[in-house]
Amino acid sequence: MKICVLVKEVPDAAVEKRMDPNTKRLDRSGEKNLNPFDTHAIEAAMQIKEGGAVDVDEIVAVTMGPESAVRALHKAVSLGADRSVHLTDPSLENSDVVATGYALAQVLKQESPDLVLLGQQSDDGECYTIGAVVADNLGMPSLTQVIKMDVESGALRCERQAEYGYDTVEVQMPAVISVGDAINEPRYPSLKAIMGAKKKQLDTKTAADAQIESGKVGSDGSKTQVLAINPPPEKQAGEIIEDEDTDETVQRIVAWLEERKLLA
Numbered sequence: 078m079k080i081c082v083l084v085k086e087v088p089d090a091a092v093e094k095r096m097d098p099n100t101k102r103l104d105r106s107g108e109k110n111l112n113p114f115d116t117h118a119i120e121a122a123m124q125i126k127e128g129g130a131v132d133v134d135e136i137v138a139v140t141m142g143p144e145s146a147v148r149a150l151h152k153a154v155s156l157g158a159d160r161s162v163h164l165t166d167p168s169l170e171n172s173d174v175v176a177t178g179y180a181l182a183q184v185l186k187q188e189s190p191d192l193v194l195l196g197q198q199s200d201d202g203e204c205y206t207i208g209a210v211v212a213d214n215l216g217m218p219s220l221t222q223v224i225k226m227d228v229e230s231g232a233l234r235c236e237r238q239a240e241y242g243y244d245t246v247e248v249q250m251p252a253v254i255s256v257g258d259a260i261n262e263p264r265y266p267s268l269k270a271i272m273g274a275k276k277k278q279l280d281t282k283t284a285a286d287a288q289i290e291s292g293k294v295g296s297d298g299s300k301t302q303v304l305a306i307n308p309p310p311e312k313q314a315g316e317i318i319e320d321e322d323t324d325e326t327v328q329r330i331v332a333w334l335e336e337r338k339l340l341a
């Protein structure tokens with residue numbers, strides 16, 4: 078079995094999110110890191126490999142991004158991926174979600190994985206949608222918010238977190254699964270793994286290598302247009318109840334919640 082894990086380089090969590098008023102896009106400059114949500118996908122792949130229920134031949138980390146994105150691949154390899162693929166090409170710049178998902182799917186087609194894993198969201202774009210777009214392009218079933226996954230003879234039995242509780246769903250492989258961050262506790266890379274990551278196979282692909290049609294990526298291939306950006310409303314100061322009578326305090330809190338229709 079072969080598992081591909083999609084990983085993305087994002088601005089480090091410590092960097093304040095800023096929008097570029099000229100391009101109306103996220104300013105992605107500054108310190109960068111592997112998207113923390115993707116470490117859960119790598120860990121899920123490692124647990125399948127180490128679980129022994131199926132033989133995992135290899136785990137391949139795949140990214141689309143500028144030159145600097147190799148660092149995210151090195152981190153993915155230090156966390157357990159066997160090798161990595163970097164799709165990078167100036168023509169891919171300014172791709173929106175549909176274009177990004179199409180481009181990643183083109184690389185995945187060349188890898189023919191049995192399972193594609195990805196994080197629930199990127200820490201920068203937070204679209205939560207790449208999994209569905211990739212699956213659509215590959216013609217594979219897709220599940221989101223998976224927080225438990227067992228491999229059973231060519232199929233996956235998954236639990237997915239829903240607003241009302243949990244769904245238990247079985248899908249045939251090959252499949253595209255985006256994992257929720259409650260699925261596991263990602264491991265830390267060992268010093269040896271960090272040192273060895275740069276020596277592992279890394280294939281760099283251009284858009285032409287991945288047979289990506291130029292009209293489907295980049296600004297021209299992106300149908301989304303950001304028309305305006307607005308800062309979020311300022312947070313209002315909270316209400317502090319300074320009250321020593323427990324009953325009255327509870328009543329005031331319940332009244333506050335009811336007023337906002339927050340109690341079922």
Ligand SMILES: Cc1cc2nc3c(=O)[nH]c(=O)nc-3n(C[C@H](O)[C@H](O)[C@H](O)COP(=O)(O)OP(=O)(O)OC[C@H]3O[C@@H](n4cnc5c(N)ncnc54)[C@H](O)[C@@H]3O)c2cc1C
Nearest residue numbers: 083141171173174177195196198199202203204205206207
């Ligand atoms: C008009 C427009 C132009 C844009 N231009 C750019 C641009 O130039 N550069 C840019 O970075 N973004 C750009 N974006 C944002 C870009 O579309 C999103 O970053 C991208 O589609 C992924 O969405 P997301 O990051 O919110 O992914 P989500 O759907 O939130 O991410 C889910 C998971 O998908 C995987 N994933 C997401 N992106 C990648 C990737 N690139 N490689 C591998 N795995 C991935 C990760 O596993 C991640 O956890 C643009 C958006 C618009 C609307």
